Amino acid sequence: MTIVFFIYYVILFIKGNPYHRMRILFGEEEIRKQKLGIDSYKPDETLVVKSLLLLLFLVPFSITSIIYLCVGVQIDPYKYPTLVLLVIYIISFLWGVINGRKKVDLSSEEKILKYRKKLEKKRTLNGTFFQILWIAYFSYMAYFLIF
Numbered sequence: 001m002t003i004v005f006f007i008y009y010v011i012l013f014i015k016g017n018p019y020h021r022m023r024i025l026f027g028e029e030e031i032r033k034q035k036l037g038i039d040s041y042k043p044d045e046t047l048v049v050k051s052l053l054l055l056l057f058l059v060p061f062s063i064t065s066i067i068y069l070c071v072g073v074q075i076d077p078y079k080y081p082t083l084v085l086l087v088i089y090i091i092s093f094l095w096g097v098i099n100g101r102k103k104v105d106l107s108s109e110e111k112i113l114k115y116r117k118k119l120e121k122k123r124t125l126n127g128t129f130f131q132i133l134w135i136a137y138f139s140y141m142a143y144f145l146i147f
Contacts, residue, residue: 001068002145006138013131016122022054027119034106065089072141085137092130 012018025047033041069089072082106112 001064002138002142005065005068006135006142009131009134009138013128013135017127019054020122022050024119025050027115030104031106031112031115034104062093075144076141077144081137081140085133088130088133 017023029044029047066086066089069082069086073079073086076082104115106115
């Protein structure tokens with residue numbers, strides 16, 4: 001699993017966010033929802049299907065990551081790198097849930113343009129930092145598993 005995760009995060013680091021297109025679609029849907037109003041809004045069915053497919057990947061991936069880190073605590077001779085990453089993973093997951101529930105204010109065209117500009121970013125400093133952190137961690141674990 002170490003090699004699979006390592007390859008995944010290297011590809012993520014090189015190509016940028018693979019869920020970028022989905023984030024744009026969700027953002028455009030949010031703009032449409034706020035323009036139409038909650039009463040006359042009907043969700044796009046293809047977007048619902050795409051989001052379910054995304055969940056079919058992300059839920060098992062997240063569970064596997066947490067299991068990997070929990071098992072990694074037992075394997076890691078120093079324990080601290082794995083424990084720190086486990087805490088970071090849980091905090092970033094909770095942060096994502098909290099921020100995902102915030103309603104975006106799209107009441108003016110200026111705010112909509114600012115929101116679209118934010119959606120267009122394929123990579124963020126925070127995301128790049130965590131990708132490098134994960135790559136370093138999986139390199140570290142591969143070293144201990146091989147030697």
